[in-house]
Amino acid sequence: MRGGDPVEERAVVVQGSLQGTTDAVLFLPPAGSVDSPYLSVGEYLPDTLPALHCEMPGRGRLAGQEEPGSVTAAVDRWLDDITALLPHGRRLHLFGHSLGALSAYELVIRLEAHLRYAVRSLSVSGAREPGHTPRTAVAAAFAALQHTTGQENDPDGTWLARDVRMRREHRVTHRPVHAPIALFCGTDDPFARPADMAPWASFTTGPLLGTFAFPGGHDYYLSHRAAVATVLTDLVDGRCGPLPASPPI
Numbered sequence: 001m002r003g004g005d006p007v008e009e010r011a012v013v014v015q016g017s018l019q020g021t022t023d024a025v026l027f028l029p030p031a032g033s034v035d036s037p038y039l040s041v042g043e044y045l046p047d048t049l050p051a052l053h054c055e056m057p058g059r060g061r062l063a064g065q066e067e068p069g070s071v072t073a074a075v076d077r078w079l080d081d082i083t084a085l086l087p088h089g090r091r092l093h094l095f096g097h098s099l100g101a102l103s104a105y106e107l108v109i110r111l112e113a114h115l116r117y118a119v120r121s122l123s124v125s126g127a128r129e130p131g132h133t134p135r136t137a138v139a140a141a142f143a144a145l146q147h148t149t150g151q152e153n154d155p156d157g158t159w160l161a162r163d164v165r166m167r168r169e170h171r172v173t174h175r176p177v178h179a180p181i182a183l184f185c186g187t188d189d190p191f192a193r194p195a196d197m198a199p200w201a202s203f204t205t206g207p208l209l210g211t212f213a214f215p216g217g218h219d220y221y222l223s224h225r226a227a228v229a230t231v232l233t234d235l236v237d238g239r240c241g242p243l244p245a246s247p248p249i
Contacts (some may be wrong), residue, residue: 031160
């Protein structure tokens with residue numbers, strides 16, 4: 001297992017070592033998450049590729065902190081903690097699943113506006129493009145997600161209900177990012193099958209790095225940790241498509 005201890009007062013957990021590395025993978029949590037569900041994925045990343053896991057304040061080890069009331073508030077909090085942890089100039093690769101895909105998109109908008117870091121790739125998973133989900137689908141999504149894996153710390157669905165509300169109330173700016181986008185999904189995911197992911201390509205001025213479909217439903221990544229980590233490593237190494245040169249920092 002890779003080293004790296006959580007920083008208790010921050011909403012970002014570092015997995016691996018940040019010293020002597022140039023790239024890092026940043027994971028954004030799905031709806032209903034208390035702790036990061038991606039730690040077991042991060043264990044399969046190479047030692048030279050640390051992972052940063054964003055966690056929602058007000059839950060788990062951060063229960064004493066104020067819980068964000070919106071997607072915007074959560075993303076702004078994570079951005080503050082990331083800039084406190086990472087020296088400027090690092091190359092970031094974001095991965096967000098479900099609600100985390102929307103959070104990752106919003107975070108890339110902020111990162112590109114300030115150029116503290118070079119955002120080299122945005123991987124969105126298990127979610128249709130921002131602004132797609134209609135209000136009438138929220139109740140069905142809540143009921144379905146209650147029965148998926150990865151929600152053991154939220155047995156009554158409290159955090160899931162709050163996150164679904166944040167997703168429903170969020171107003172998307174539809175601003176395109178410049179980072180290349182990779183699409184991840186489960187072949188049997190009722191929320192976002194491979195063809196459903198395609199509209200994400202219109203949310204970037206950069207290239208589409210590919211669609212990576214794995215057997216399974218919405219939480220496919222929990223059953224294919226090593227395979228997901230391999231694709232992420234290939235994205236970092238530029239083996240999945242043309243990554244643009246880093247902008248000046």
